[in-house]
Amino acid sequence: MIVPIFTLRFNHKIFAGLTTVGLYDGKHPCLTCATTAGKILVHNPHARFNEGGRISAGTESDVHLLNIGQQITALTAGALNSNVNKDFLVAGTQTSILAYDVDQNADLFYKDVADGVNVAVVGQLGQIDCPIAVVGGNCSIQGFDYEGNDLFWTVTGDNVRAMALCDFTRDNEQELIVGSDDYDIRVFKKDELVSEMTETEAVTCLCPMSGSKFGYSLANGTVGVYDKTTRYWRIKSKNQVVSIFNYDLDGDGVVELITGWSNGKVDARNDRTGEVMFKDNFPSSIAGIIKADYRMDGQQELICCSINGEVRGYLPMEQSGGTTAPTTEKDVFRELSLKKQNLLTELKNYEKNVKAHKLPVGLEKSEIDGTPVGLIPANTQLLVTLDVSPGDANIQPHIVLHISTSNDTILRAIIIFAEGIFKGESHVVHPSPQNVSNKLDVRIFPQKDGVVDLHIKALVGYKSSVQFHTFEMTRQIPRFTLYIVAPDDTPEPKSSVVFHITERINRVVMWINQNFLLQKEIEAEDELNVKLICLRENTPLFVNMEPNQNGKITIKTDNMDLAGDIIQGLTTFLGIEDLQVTADFPDYLGYLRSVLEKVDEYHSTSEKLTAEMADHSNLIRSLIVRAEDARIMGDMLNMKRGYMELNTVNRDLISQYSIRCNNHTELLSNLKIVNQTIQKAGRLRVGKSKTQVIAACRAAIKSNNISSLFKIIKAGSS
Amino acid sequence: MDPLFLANSYFRRRRFDDCVELCNKVLQKNPYEQAFWYLKARALTEQVYVDEVDYDEEGIAEMLMDDNAIAKVARPGTSFNKPTTSSGGPSPSVRPTTQSGRPLSGFLRPGTQGGRPGTMEQAIRTPRTAHTARPVTSASGRYVRLGTASMLSQPDGPFINVARLNLSKYASRPNLSKVLFEYLFHHENDIRSALELAALTTEACQFKDWWWKVQLGKCYYRLGLLREAEKQFKSALNMIDMVDTFLYLAKVYVRLDQPQKALEVFNKGIEVFPGESTLLTGIARIYEGINDLTSAVKYYKSVLHHDNTHVEAIACIATNHFYSDQPEIALRFFRRLLQMGVYNTQLFNNLGLCCFYAQQYDMTLNCFERALQLASDEEMDDVWYNLGHVALGIGDMTVAYQCFKLSLTSNNNHAESYNNLGVLELRKANNEQARAFFQSAASLGSHMYEPHYNFSVLAEKSGDLHSSYVSVNKALTSFTDHIESRNLLSQLKEHFAAL
Known part of the structure; x- marks a missing residue:
């Protein structure tokens, strides 16, 4: 637990997520927040009226307001002009972006941005020489240099919600990480898409951590850390994440992920494990977290602002050699004793099991030593199959997950954990006692195509059992699920994509079999001809490959997204790095x-x-x-x-x-x-x-x- | 003679009335005569034409209700709003300030007079008492007057019925669209239609004509859409460098209260057009606005270097010399103005003052006499006030008293005269009278620190410490570094501490 080293209170509301800090005169850090009525609050406690010799009294006199006149949607500060050693303020509204020199009271540039500005970051990107202000709007990302020249432009799948600059590929160049409303985190190296990760909700915040690690948060209250494309950890809360930031709070040289929550909580988590290392509470929701050398003593403080204008600054925890060692020892000791406890319980269970087998057959097996146990045959197995159902008038097309046991034991309950296909990530089936049987069907309605891992936990036992055995298993739903083989009279789609690849036909067939959930495996000798129907939109999809004509592949579908998905999936599988196609839609x-x-x-x-x-x-x-x-x-x-x-x-x-x-x-x-x-x-x-x-x-x-x-x-x- | 030739000749000789009359005659016979239509539109426009560059009038409404400036409290020297905070300017005790709290300039131009008033009442009352006729908004005021005046002269209705114009038809005819635009903009003052026409025409010429971009910018500026105006001017500058466009763009930044950015624009302009006096004047004006008079004078001098008949530059330099205690040099500049044909009260008044301070007493009264002869009723008060000063200088209190009184007869709201009368009464030990004078001076000229300070001294002497404290604080708000006021304040604080 650490106490704030300073607290300030502004008599202004601060908008969530719109805080930054800038050295507008090159020396003194100024806390900058967006406040009501299209105004920006700049708190400058250091350099006020040095010339006039006036003494500042209280915080109010240090605060001055900048009038933007429109609601501010993005706010950041950075050294946009590498020729001048000072920071510039970048403020975005729904229609424009303004880069402003606070010190000189002059615009750097003002640009209309038709797509709006949802988020802005300033920094060096890839191989572009000068620092640029990157602006994320509706589906588009733009980068401006200090003169307002448009140096960078690309598109994403949906509205951009969060952006961060991070050395993702570890090549000493910054890549742009973009989180958007379509649940995707995309990484751009200049304007080339390097990798793409799919999350379970709209991405709200991103922040770079050490190396190629970065933190993220989602609209459903999830926060976590990625290293490149692997996720280290994540936790979910019922509160919303407002802001995340990196700061080395325990002074060990590795940054922690600081999270500000909508209920006013601030916590710091270890970047590897997600363990909470520090907590503090504000009376109102957090508006932003930043770090700056705010007391001008050479140390970077962590600064948290709440929406009611309360600001607290923290310094790293005091850490000397004497205090660290015992805590580590204690931790190790605690961990080991926990392990021992678990092993002892497990051993006890085995002993009971042995006892039960030793008992004469025909005796009631439900009770040993006065405690009830649910014993089942040792060879009991759980069978899981996936099936596609076209649905009917009342039920949308869906996937059916058949789960059954191999003998007369029953399935008491099933817990499925999967990202993105259930509301709230998990799904529990718990039939009423009369209806329990050794079979259960679960309907899954995937909203979009994509690979999903199903973690299934089944409670297996007998009808009269009080205790049940848990069976765990993992099943993967392939990428394209809701497709069935089309009847012969299906009309051919008007639109098509044609391209050539130099690959054997078997590999393509293999990819199709792996990625489509089809009843019968598709086989092809010298010409591939697959006719499918997408159940979700009831549109046909034809895939045709003619190896004789230079490996010409024709994908016929009216859905441009689907064609894109197939091409992306296929090329990744086949390891194709460059592909040009002829598309006709x-x-x-x-x-x-x-x-x-x-x-x-x-x-x-x-x-x-x-x-x-x-x-x-x-x-x-x-x-x-x-x-x-x-x-x-x-x-x-x-x-x-x-x-x-x-x-x-x-x-x-x-x-x-x-x-x-x-x-x-x-x-x-x-x-x-x-x-x-x-x-x-x-x-x-x-x-x-x-x-x-x-x-x-x-x-x-x-x-x-x-x-x-x-x-x-x-x-x-x- | 061919009527078209004659009309053209009238137009070139700037006999616009004759030209219009002639055009009317022809147009009555044949309303589709394009050449005459064109000439008439141009003649009507020329009659009311005012150069948009030098034309900047911020109305009461804009002044009070618009928030174009980004920074409310900018760093000293980076905003027009609070000029007195800047260091390096002359002290108000040497060079009197105008109502805006800015030192007196040598040249009166629109937009230099008013500071931002606090309330609506203050804003409306100021133009009544001070000698400014500030329009209600920049869209009304003089613009509207120009627009309507011309309509009266045409008994058979307006020349062009704007509401019935098919603007997109004119947009595709470059020969007519420009003249129609100018007519709409200057004569009809129908900015909205003008804007529409300009937008259609730029589109018709595929955004390749810089002139139309500048016109679009002008329209946006008039409508108060400064950011749009900025965009158009910048885009025009990207196509071709024009002095006008630089001036317009700088005007936008001045309106946005960003003097540094305006200076940047001017400097860019000067790189392209070295020695362009309008650009240099613009820079000088901005420095004057942010109270950096040394730089202002430097630029005024370089204006004179390139254009040695520039009245504004001469007048400003002269004023600066006068207030920096060099009346002899100021006199030379003022005499130069006189040589150039400027012949008015203000000049003679200034000449008189210069002569007096340069100890050329023989000329002093002659100049003032000339000034009084030329003065209209509105200018009379200032001349008498200055004469009062001269009388004070030679120690003739009675004449001084009478001069100030005369100044008040021609303008009952002359705050400075009230203040000086108060001082004279104080010398005669008429404390009550003096007090009344100071109070009325303070209420009329809220920008001056003198009446507050004088009142404070008087109140302190009579033992009314509280009023003294209040007044001295007011004096210090309008002039922070006034030593006497500060001393008085610390003295008062000691008194209070002793109590």
Whole structure:
């Protein structure tokens, strides 16, 4: 337990997740938080009024507000200009990003960002020479240098929620880790996607730890640590994670993961085990955690802010050689004695078992030494099979998990633990006592394609048993589950993807058999022809391979995502590093064309509406001044008239505002579709071709060249 | 003579009324005569044309209700808002301040007069008492007047019915769109339609015409959409470097209260157009705004180096010399102004003061006489006030008293005169009278520290320590480093501690 070394209290609310610290004059750290009414609070206790010789009194005089005028959605600070040794503030709103020099009261740059700014980080990325401000919006990621030049652009599958810079591949270059609403954590090396991890909920926070480790948190209250693509640990809480940060709190040279929770708790966890090492409680939810040398004494403090404006700073725990050794010894001792305890219990059980077997047959086996035990035959086995069911009018298509025992023992209950397919990650089946049997079916409704590990625990015994045996087993659901072989008269899908690979047909067949949950294994000699139906959307999927024609593979489906998934899976399996395809999605492109037209329309409407609103607000302002003037002059009649007029204009303005709001949301959703299409077009390719496609699409959209965009999506280049 | 030739000739000779009349005649016969339509629109625009660059009027509403500035309390020297916090400026005890708390400049220009008032009442009352006619908003005020005046002169209705214009048709005709835009912008003052036309036209020319981008920026600026304006100006500058565009962009930053960024823009402009006097003046004005007078004068001098008839630069340098105790040099600059044909009260008034402080007494009164002859009613008060100063300087209290009284007759709200009258009354030991003068001076000129300090001294002498304490604090808020006030304050604190 450690006590804070300083506490501050601002009389301002602080928005969750929007805190940062910056050395705006190159020397003095300033705590910076977003607060209500589109304002940013900058606390600068060090460099105030050195010139004026005024003495600051209390915290309030050290706080000054910056007015952004729009709700702030992202806030960060960093040395954006490597020529100048100071930090710049980067503030994002729903429509723009502002990089601001706090010290000089001057903009660095201001840019409109149509996709909005959900999160921003500043730092060196990959091989780009200068530090950039990376901005994550709706499905897109942009990077700006200090002059506001657009140096980096790529797309992700969904709205970006969290970003972090971390040396993921251990090559002394920073990679960008992006967490998004579609439960994925993606790692970009420059604009190339290096790896992808799927989580169980929307990713809310990411933070770099030491080396290639990074911490993450999810919207369902999970927090954990990854090292590269392996997860070290994770824990789940019913509270929400607001902020995570890395800080070496116990002074052992390895950073801990500090987590701020929505119930006001702050805890530090070991990066390897997730063990809690320190805890503190705030009266209100945490808003942000950062570290800075805030007392200017050369030591970095951990600083936690709550949403009510309370700030506490902590120093690392005192650690001397004398105190560490006994604690380690004690820990080891405790661990060993726990092990001993477990082994003793296990031994006891074996002894009982032996006793039971020694008893004469026919005697009641349920009681030994006065304690009931549930004995079952030693050769009892648990059988688990997976099956696809097309469902009916009431039940959606699903996977059926058949679980049965090999003899007359019954299944009392089943606990399945799997990520992402159940609400709350686990599923318990506990039939009523009359219905217990040696068979149980569990329905699983996977929402999307993906590999899932099922950890099954079954309680096995006899009907009259009081104690049950637990059987544990793990089963993997293959990637593509809800597919069945299509009847012969299925119409052929209009869209297709064609590419060539130099691989034997058996390998492709093997991949299909491994990744699809099909009743019968597919076999093919010299030509592969698989016709499937996706049960989820009831759309056909045809896969065709002709080894005679240079290994030409044709995937016919109207679902661009599915085609992308298949290509990504297949190429990873076959170890293909670069693949260019010809994609033909006439329906989808038609849809995209209409979306692009709509985007244009919405853009021009919003321009018009903005001008109109500005005009109206000018009118309102003059009306207010006139009415107030009349009031001061005591001319009540005119004042009343003025305010009446004001009322009508105001009403107009409000209705206009709602129109504008609708327009904006529509625009955003359409832009999102465009970005997602680019992402999908990228997923149809692999390696360098993928990066090229995304960059070319971006260029086409920037120059408003729709026909070339379509060509790029089709052929991979313009 | 060919009517088109004649109309053109009228236009070039700036006889716009004749030109319009001639065009009207032709247009009555044939309303689709494009050349005449074009000429008439241009003539009407020229009549009311004001250069947008030098035109910046922040209305009461904008001043009070707009929050364009990012930093509320910026570091000294980085904001126009709180100029007195900057160090290095002249002391208010040497160089008097204007209402905004800024030292008196040599040149009156829009946007230099007002500080940000605290309340609506203060904001509305200030223009009534001070000699400023601040418009209600920048969208009303002079803009509207320009727009409506022209309508009256046309008995048969407006020349172009804006509501019925098909703007997209004009957008595709570059020969007409520009003149129509200028007409809408300057003459009709219908910024919204002008903006729409500009937006359509830029689209029609595929965003390749910098001129339209600048016009879009102008429209956005007028509508108060500063960020949009900034974007347009920047994009125009990317295509071609123009002095105007630099000036507009800097104006946007001034409005956003970012002097450093504005300076950056000007400096960039100067790299492209070295020695451009408008850009240099802009820099000097900004330095003046953030109270860095040394740099301001440096830039005014470089303006003069490139353009030796620049009135603003001469006047500002002269004022600076005058207040830095070099009236002889100031006199030379003022005389230069006189040579250049500036012939008004203010100049003679300043000349008179310079002569007085340079001990050329023979000229002093002559100059003031000339100033009084030229003065209109509004300017009379300042001349009499300055004459009062001269009288004080030669020790003639009676004349001084009368001068200040005369100043008050022409302007009943002249705070400085009240203050000085108070001092004179105090000398005569009419404490009650003096007190009343100080109080009215303080209430009229809230930006001045003198009446507060004087009142405080008076109250302290009469034993009213509390009022003294309140007033001295007020004096210190408008002039933080005033030594006498500080001494008085510490003295008062000692008194209170003793109690």
